[in-house]
Amino acid sequence: MIKLTHVDKQYKEHHALADVSVEFPEHQTTVILGPSGAGKSTLLRAINLLERPQQGQMTIGDLTVDFAHPLSNKEVLAVRRKTAMVFQSWNLFPHLTILKNITAGPIHVLKQDPATAEKRALALLEQVGLAETAHRYPGQLSGGQQQRISICRALAMDPYYILFDEPTSALDPELEAQVLRVLQDLAKRQNSMIVVTHNMEFARRVADQIVFVEDGRVEFAGTSAAFFNRPTERIAAFLDAMKF
Structure with a gap:
């Protein structure tokens, strides 16, 4: 489980996260929803320490970090080895084949045997329907294919949690x-x-838990069914605005 307790992140003129306490259960999908600028991505990036509260x-698992104190490089690396982030843009290495994009992390960071890393990468490509792309380069693939490759790259690191920050926002509806x-x-x-998205249909179908964020605060954390049953006037208004 990932558990945040009284997490606070403030910029000069903006309170990005305000006393956030929330849990993200293991082996479940949590979708973070909320209006633009609510703090969704900041919350997600804080888990990976791309933002420092x-x-x-x-x-996170057996590791606890206290944001009130400076974090050592060892602590940061320990957190990031438990998580893998998939961004809006896929950020693949353009000069490497798809296979090498996926195996680079396991070989150089996890110190896996190259043959083992390659076998795992090929299995992941098969899982996402892109087995035939192993020896192509990112520039030869569509945006949707590149994003699926970035998901394979994250999975290849065997993370405790996978974090998705608006993974489809740069894609057209078909992709x-x-x-x-x-x-x-x-x-x-x-x-x-843990997935940040604006896609309400995806959230309704896939989420075990919904976390609704507004003005840097968690205003709801509960089951998908409870959320889409419109438990508050604010959530009902949000869902109507999203044309769900």
Whole structure:
């Protein structure tokens, strides 16, 4: 489980996270929803330490970090080895083949045997329907295919949790559907996932838990069914605005 306790992140004129306490259960999919600028991505990036809160604690598995104190490089690396982030843009290495993009992390960071890393990468490509792309380069693939490759790259690191920050926002509807099908399959396999998205239909179908964020605060954390049953006037208004 990932647990945040009284986490606070403030910029000069903006309170990005305000006393956030929330849990993300293991082997479940949590979807973070909320209006633009609510703090969704900041919350997600804090888990991976791409954003550093000033207060509060985070427990991730057997590791606890206290944001009130400077984090050592050892602590940062320990957290990041438990998580893998998939961004809006896929950020693949353009000069490496797809296979080498996926195996670079396991070989150089996890110190896996290259043959083992390659076998795992080929299995992941098969899982997302892109086995034939192993020896191609990123520039030869569509955006949707590249995003699926970035998901393979994350999975290859065997993370405790996979974090997705608006993974389909840069894609047209057809390519978005391809990526969402992969995420849905990962959810069925009970991967531990946290997803920031604006796609309400995906959230309704896939999420075990919904976390609703507004003005840097967690205003709701509960089951998908409870959320889409419109438990508050604010959530009802949000869902109506999203044309769900």
